Amino acid sequence: xxxxxxxxxxxxxxxxxxxxxxxxxxxxxxxxxxxxxxxxxxxxxxxxxxxxxxxxxxxxxxxxxxxxxxxxxxxxxxxxxxxxxxxxxxxxxxxxxxxxxxxxxxxxxxxxxxxxxxxxxxxxxxxxxxxxxxxxxxxxxxxxxxxxxxxxxxxxxxxxxxxxxxxxxxxxxxxxxxxxxxxxx
Amino acid sequence: xxxxxxxxxxxxxxxxxxxxxxxxxxxxxxxxxxxxxxxxxxxxxxxxxxxxxxxxxxxxxxxxxxxxxxxxxxxxxxxxxxxxxxxxxxxxxxxxxxxxxxxxxxxxxxxxxxxxxxxxxxxxxxxxxxxxxxxxxxxxxxxxxxxxxxxx
Numbered sequence: 007x008x009x010x011x012x013x014x015x016x017x018x019x020x021x022x023x024x025x026x027x028x029x030x031x032x033x034x035x036x037x038x039x040x041x042x043x044x045x046x047x048x049x050x051x052x053x054x055x056x057x058x059x060x061x062x063x064x065x066x067x068x069x070x071x072x073x074x075x076x077x078x079x080x081x082x083x084x085x086x087x088x089x090x091x092x093x094x095x096x097x098x099x100x101x102x103x104x105x106x107x108x109x110x111x112x113x114x115x116x117x118x119x120x121x122x123x124x125x126x127x128x129x130x131x132x133x134x135x136x137x138x139x140x141x142x143x144x145x146x147x148x149x150x151x152x153x154x155x156x157x158x159x160x161x162x163x164x165x166x167x168x169x170x171x172x173x174x175x176x177x178x179x180x181x182x183x184x185x186x187x188x189x190x191x
Numbered sequence: 192x193x194x195x196x197x198x199x200x201x202x203x204x205x206x207x208x209x210x211x212x213x214x215x216x217x218x219x220x221x222x223x224x225x226x227x228x229x230x231x232x233x234x235x236x237x238x239x240x241x242x243x244x245x246x247x248x249x250x251x252x253x254x255x256x257x258x259x260x261x262x263x264x265x266x267x268x269x270x271x272x273x274x275x276x277x278x279x280x281x282x283x284x285x286x287x288x289x290x291x292x293x294x295x296x297x298x299x300x301x302x303x304x305x306x307x308x309x310x311x312x313x314x315x316x317x318x319x320x321x322x323x324x325x326x327x328x329x330x331x332x333x334x335x336x337x338x339x340x341x342x343x
Binding site: 048049051056062063074075084085086087090157158186187 | 205208211212214215218221222224225227228229230232233234257311316317318320321324325
């Protein structure tokens with residue numbers, strides 16, 4: 007996309023009657039040339055920014071799970087180098103349990119999760135499984151039984167194992183602990 | 192716009208460029224707060240005695256039990272009776288212990304059972320998993336089973 011050629015200012019035919027007119031014409035041409043260089047050609051820059059933006063959006067959306075660190079949710083660091091495989095995200099923070107980023111139950115730090123709360127978690131896991139199965143029947147992604155466990159480092163083992171047990175009881179068969187890569191923030 | 196002059200006017204890209212720059216800055220900032228994530232596949236936890244049997248003919252296997260004050264390596268199957276205690280936080284010692292046991296028993300199961308006390312933080316469990324999975328010599332116990340029983 008090159009900028010269109012600007013019409014000669016003043017319009018009309020130039021008279022070429024003498025040396026003064028030639029000098030005027032040269033001055034006009036110089037002025038016109040200088041004016042063309044004043045404006046930066048933004049089209050190329052626009053192209054670059056568009057490509058960068060599309061690249062970043064695609065990179066962002068291709069990640070199986072993106073989490074933002076907070077005080078309540080800081081997964082431990084691990085030396086594991088296994089890349090994540092997408093699945094149902096079971097998030098256990100210090101204050102809540104979430105399923106695919108939707109709140110399931112609130113928990114109080116230092117207090118064990120009650121049996122009634124685990125029933126709620128199991129029901130939500132079952133509902134999610136049924137939804138995925140229905141989507142699979144309509145031609146979408148099939149239910150694989152994969153569950154990604156994203157847990158805060160300070161969560162007691164009792165809560166973690168309880169959540170895994172509920173997932174197992176609802177036919178989720180593959181567990182993946184999602185951890186921060188060591189050395190990365 | 193009337194007449195032929197309007198057709199040659201170029202689209203003003205400056206506002207679009209402003210939007211693009213802002214979007215890219217937003218994406219860069221958001222990406223900086225995201226963390227690089229990895230995964231550790233595990234085998235389902237199970238309630239009940241770890242290892243599923245005390246037969247002396249069973250393949251030897253190991254269980255690492257994490258308590259609030261120590262780590263215990265307990266043998267099962269043909270390795271039954273073997274028990275060693277390490278200080279809490281001695282992950283290098285744990286890896287060395289597991290390596291020596293695996294070397295001493297070549298038919299040792301690749302599967303390691305890890306269990307912990309109720310109140311042990313998840314991050315302690317992950318450190319044990321890291322120590323038990325690999326060491327400098329290579330793969331140690333790549334398959335981890337989480338169990339919820341500390342003592343029988």
